[in-house]
Amino acid sequence: MKVVTDYHIENIEAIIKTGRILIDESDRFSYSFDGSFGTYLPDIVIQTKSVDELASLVKFANCEKIPICPRGQATSLSGGPLPVKGGIVIDLSIMNDLLEIHEEDLIAIVSPGVLTSDIHKAAEQKGLMYPPDPSSSHVSTIAGNLAENSGGPRGLKYGVTKDYVIGLEIITPEGEIIKTGGKTVKNVTGYDLTKLIVGSEGTLGIITKAILRLIPKPQASGTIMAIFDNLVDAGSAISKILSSGILPSKMELMDQSSIVAVENFEPLGLPTDAAALILIELDGHPLSLKEEMEQAAVLCRTVGAREVTIPKNKAEETELWKARKLVSPAIARIKPTKISEDATVPRSKIPEMCERLLNIRDKYGIHLVVFGHAGDGNLHPNIICDKTDQEEMIRVEQAVAEIFTAAVELGGTLSGEHGIGTMKAPFMEMELGAVGLDMMKRIKKAWDPNNIMNPGKIFPEPGQKLELR
Amino acid sequence: MKVVTDYHIENIEAIIKTGRILIDESDRFSYSFDGSFGTYLPDIVIQTKSVDELASLVKFANCEKIPICPRGQATSLSGGPLPVKGGIVIDLSIMNDLLEIHEEDLIAIVSPGVLTSDIHKAAEQKGLMYPPDPSSSHVSTIAGNLAENSGGPRGLKYGVTKDYVIGLEIITPEGEIIKTGGKTVKNVTGYDLTKLIVGSEGTLGIITKAILRLIPKPQASGTIMAIFDNLVDAGSAISKILSSGILPSKMELMDQSSIVAVENFEPLGLPTDAAALILIELDGHPLSLKEEMEQAAVLCRTVGAREVTIPKNKAEETELWKARKLVSPAIARIKPTKISEDATVPRSKIPEMCERLLNIRDKYGIHLVVFGHAGDGNLHPNIICDKTDQEEMIRVEQAVAEIFTAAVELGGTLSGEHGIGTMKAPFMEMELGAVGLDMMKRIKKAWDPNNIMNPGKIFPEPGQKLELR
Known part of the structure; x- marks a missing residue:
């Protein structure tokens, strides 16, 4: 049901003088989805570079209790810009002059x-x-x-x-x-x-x-790739390096499923028989960098890496990082639906979280791919599935809930970097407790008494459950 | 007027079973001041290691609308732990087991x-x-x-x-x-x-x-001292180093008044005829450190340092940093009252802020000492005065207000690190605007509807003015 009426549109036209107001369904359609799950059509979309016009628009929307959803390029993996309660989407991507x-x-x-x-x-x-x-x-x-x-x-x-x-x-x-x-x-x-x-x-x-x-800007940087026959060993290598006094700028993990997916997507010569690989980037002064690169390579071998490679030149290095960037598009081709999670655990719990994820994968018979920013405990377990398969999606729902529980039980958090949005809202109380969640709600209510700013996000509706079907 | 009655004390005694309750004036007196200005006697002081007891105490205080002021070692320079509305001081310094x-x-x-x-x-x-x-x-x-x-x-x-x-x-x-x-x-x-x-x-x-x-922990560190005949040149050296790609771990400024005060307090061989000195600490890998030390020394000479010294050993280095640490105690000996400010400006405005401070000093005929963390724009203009001298304190009040205005006009802030407390509260609206301040108040009200947690801090009372007399 639309919340924006013709009366509203007349008023909005009087406010937005320098921008565009999109009302046609064909225009609004491209504002109905983001990088996550679900489709919600906004009633109206506003484009303007004028902050004053936007402020007047919000004042009006607040009086009329119309939801407002700010939106950038809509790459959100948690539903951030989705107008789940309808209303006005504000396209901020055009406000890019400064x-x-x-x-x-x-x-x-x-x-x-x-x-x-x-x-x-x-x-x-x-x-x-x-x-x-x-x-x-x-x-x-x-x-x-x-x-x-x-x-x-x-x-x-x-x-x-x-x-x-x-x-x-x-x-x-x-x-x-x-x-x-x-x-x-x-x-x-x-x-x-x-x-x-x-x-x-x-x-x-x-x-x-x-x-x-x-x-x-750091003066120099360098990359190391270490290949492992065991996912848990790869996790241990990460812990070992971090407690050695070296602080890499990146430390990325790819499990076998990710490696295979990337090779099938674009052959780059990755070892598809390996259980896992880690990509490490170090940066800093050229002199210290050289020493730390050697030290990190030795540490990887010590914990059982079967191969440690340092790219010979920048082109080879770029190729390796490309492999990491390709994981997400590569796995998206396996099946039509990709549920991308970002449950995060204390660094020392990475090996244990890897084990738990493998158990969840086997228990629910799901296609699980594990990669991510292992150096800060921020893994990306991705479930590859088909949202039209009701039976599969029930198993996926159960697996997702169990991934969240595992992260919280290991002292971690529901979301490291994607946000809560709509999908994780039902799990907020599990992590925060009822009072913790209430203290957040109080801020929301004090700032936004009419609940117009991006309603339906972060805070669970009464009785809300994870629903992927 | 006391807000804690005998009835309250009876109840508090029933709640605090494992700790101490201080009621005698002689016990409470040492909880009436901190590192700032003003003296306020609490009605009662609580010491306990039990979080559960404290939670029950706060519940009771909330029902009875009794102010609660948490307190550590009371080194605050802005009145943080002062019980300005009376009530209960909670001495958290004893909760130190973990x-x-x-x-x-x-x-x-x-x-x-x-x-x-x-x-x-x-x-x-x-x-x-x-x-x-x-x-x-x-x-x-x-x-x-x-x-x-x-x-x-x-x-x-x-x-x-x-x-x-x-x-x-x-x-x-x-x-x-x-x-x-x-x-x-x-x-x-x-x-x-x-x-x-x-x-x-x-x-x-x-x-x-x-x-x-x-x-x-960084593997190595080193110190450089650069001496200048002009305060503004010292400010320029700081800007120059920061935009050269070197990021020192510390970059501290002492003006002539600070240097003279320290030498009078404890002779360390500092150049009392210099207008300013900066102390730079660099840290990192030993190899890169050496190169950056040389580079920073050259930059200081380029902008007009009359002398650049690198301590020959750790003992000499320690001596230099001792000089910086002695500024505060040294200037406290000049006159009985020290008003320690921490107005902070964008780094590039350090030279301009130095000029403004010198003008304010001359305009109001005050004893102003300037030192501080110049590398991040966080200066410590200290006014040395005598709070029993009414006429002097009026000039000090005017000078303080003008220092705050200068910081805000240069795109900076009232307080970089000391906090607002009571003294800076009247200037909050100047920096934040009425709506900005109101958005903060809404959070306070939503969380603490009875205003029991450390009342009288941050938010100005209606019509509140700076008052140092």
């Missing part, structure tokens, strides 16, 4: 619709680095990364998106424009609204500008 | 009363580092650091306390025990309550346990 690098302050100031990889490039041109590097960075917007607090392979050494955001401009759920934080790394002036908004999945406001912290 | 280092997970789990320097030591014994290093770390508790989001010299390269906290156990203002975050660096399960609580100055709950992120 991308300033302030070298001396080591900051970037950006519009919400700027692509993350464009920030990487602009920073690099000045000898700087914006570390957060989600795998989608070449297609995802910075505000999408901010809303979901995106991670990526560099989380291990450099942390996540939140660690690099020091200031925001947002439109509150009542349509006011406020600034949080600022241009300084140190700031203790009141509550940290910046870090509250980052990762709040669009439920507390619309991000219209961000100030990001940059760091000097 | 200090576990989990090497493989790169985390520490600690009780609130553990001294920060004890965490440094425990981490170092395992080859790890807990980077936040406020100058008070040998006497301040970790929960105090958490409540105020303490900074320190290493903020430049390593960030602040908040950047190393990934999980908390807290007692909410209604007396419930909740856990936030966890043991993983990546965690996007709902709102980030951990980073909301860190820096909230005890107004959102009592921290009873913390999970801290550790990193491998």
Whole structure:
């Protein structure tokens, strides 16, 4: 049922003077899905570069209690931009004019619709680095990364998106424009609204500008590939390196299913008979890098790697990282539906989590692929299935629930970097407890009394259960 | 006027079974001040190691609307633990039993009363580092650091306390025990309550346990001292080094007044005729360190340092850093009252902020000493005065207000690391705007409807003005 009426549209047309209002179903259709599960048609889509117009729109929507869903490039794997309650989708991808690098302050100031990889490039041109590097960075917007607090392979050494955001401009759920934080790394002036908004999945406001912290770009980097006959050994190698005093910039795991999927997708010469491989990237000063590369290679052999390779040149190195990036598209070809999880455990629990995942796979007879950012405990167990197969999907639902339980039991979390969205909402109380969840709800209610900002996300509806059918 | 009655004390005695209840004025007196300005006697002081007892106490206090002020070692420079509305002070310094280092997970789990320097030591014994290093770390508790989001010299390269906290156990203002975050660096399960609580100055709950992120300890470090005939040149040297691609672990500034004060306090052979000196610490791999030390020394000379010294051995190096640590005690001897500020500006504005500070000093004829963590824009302008001198204190009040205005005008913030407390509360709206401040108040109200947790901090009372007399 539509929540936006003709009366609303007339008013919205009076507010949005410089932008576009999409009303035709054919236009709205492409705003009905993202990188996750499920399709929800918005009533109306707004495109404007004017923050003032957007603020007026939110004020109106708040009075009329119309849901508002901010959206970037919709690469979300948890349903972040889906208009699950209908209403207005705001397409922020077109708000992409500002991308300033302030070298001396080591900051970037950006519009919400700027692509993350464009920030990487602009920073690099000045000898700087914006570390957060989600795998989608070449297609995802910075505000999408901010809303979901995106991670990526560099989380291990450099942390996540939140660690690099020091200031925001947002439109509150009542349509006011406020600034949080600022241009300084140190700031203790009141509550940290910046870090509250980052990762709040669009439920507390619309991000219209961000100030990001940059760091000097490491002078050099190098890659190691280690191949294992046993998944748990690969997990042990990761633990061993981390406790040796070396802090790699990336440490990625691919299990046999991932290796085979990539080779079938695009033959790159990966060892399809191996149980697992890990890809390690180290960065820093060229002199220290050389020594640490050797040390890490020795450690991998010590814990039982059957082969340790250092690419001979940048082309070979690029090829290896391409293999890792291809896992997701490669496994998507096996069956029509891909359920991509990001349950995360303390680093030392990686081997145990790997074992649990193998047990879950066997117990429910599912096609499970395990890869991900093993160095920070953030695995990506992906279930490859067919959503039209009712019987299979029941098993998938049970397996997903058991993966979440395993992560929480091992001292980990439901979501390391994808966000809660709709699918994980039913499991929130398991991790947070009723009071913990209530303390979050209180913030939502205090900021958004009419529940217009991205409703249906994060917080479970009464009695809500995981439903993939 | 007391808010705790005999009836309350009877009830509290029934709740606190394993700890101590301090009622005598002589016992309570030592809980009436901290490292800042002003004296406020609590009605009652509680010491217990039992989190359950504390939770019950908070439940009772919430019903009775009695203020609760959590307190560590009371080194706060902004009045954090002062019971400005009377009520109960909770002495968390005795809750110090837990200090576990989990090497493989790169985390520490600690009780609130553990001294920060004890965490440094425990981490170092395992080859790890807990980077936040406020100058008070040998006497301040970790929960105090958490409540105020303490900074320190290493903020430049390593960030602040908040950047190393990934999980908390807290007692909410209604007396419930909740856990936030966890043991993983990546965690996007709902709102980030951990980073909301860190820096909230005890107004959102009592921290009873913390999970801290550790990193491998850098293998080597080295120090450079550069001496300048001009304060603004020293500021430029800092900017120059930062934009050269070198990221020092510390970059500290001392102006002539600080140098003279230290030499008068304890002669260390510092150049008292110099306008300023900067102390730079670099850390990392021994090979890269050597090269970066040379590069930084050259850069200092390029922008006009009259002398650049590298200590010949660790003893000389320790002596230099001792000089920096002595600034605060040394200037405290000049006159009885020290107003220690921490207004922070974007790094590139350091030279301009230095100029503004010199103008403010001359305009109001005050004794101003400037030192601090210049590498991250976090200066410490200290005003040395005598609070019994009414006429002088009026000029000091005007100067302080002008320092805050200068920081905000230059795109900076009221407080980089000390917190808002009571003294800076009147300036909150200047930085945040009315709506920004209101969004913070809404969180406070939603979590603490009876306003019992550390009332009188952060949020200005209607019409509140800076008052140092």
